[in-house]
Amino acid sequence: MGADNSKPSTGVPQHVFSSDAPVRFSNELVDSLQRNTQTDSTRSKQQELHYQQRLTTELEKLREKGAEELTKLSESLSIESGKPSEPSLTERLADATSSSATLAEKQRLNDMSRESVSKEIEALKKKLEGRKKLEQVDPSLAKAKEDVVTCLRMYDRRPLDCWREVETFKREVGRLEKDFVEKTIR
Secondary structure (H helix, E strand, C coil): CCCCCCCCCCCCCCCCCCCCCCCCCCHHHHHHHHHCCCCHHHHHHHHHHHHHHHHHHHHHHHHHHHHHHHHHHHHHHHHHHHCCCCCCHHHHHHHHHCCHHHHHHHHHHHHCCHHHHHHHHHHHHHHHHHCCCCCCCCHHHHHHHHHHHHHHHHCCCCHHHHHHHHHHHHHHHHHHHHHHHHHHHC
């Protein structure tokens, strides 16, 4: 009754080979197997790391190749856009019949190139940097804000206990608003 497995075997049947003579291994082989510290999991981790390294190097090669192609294309486009093209017959006729203001606007648009636009952008950046920076925060307002934050951290379960600090903060903000309004009206 217990001689066979209770579940039928699935998949490939197993073959067990038995030899007539005992199998002997050399002492060197047995020692090397016992000294080997690698397990199946460490071997699989090493193999996974190796795959990841190869994949990263291949991805880097592809990125570099794509970047080179992009720079080549952008250079060729900038060279092509720099070359003036001959206007067609319809464009010449339209130019002859249009006003001087439209001709000037069309010439300005034609003169815009990548270099001129980048120069304009740089000039605008310098202009922005030259503008007045925001003023520093008033020290009394900063102290009131810090007091509110400290109180709220101390009474994190009972934030209503911080009403005095909040009122002080509101007074400081109101004072600064009043000063600002007075400065703008003058």
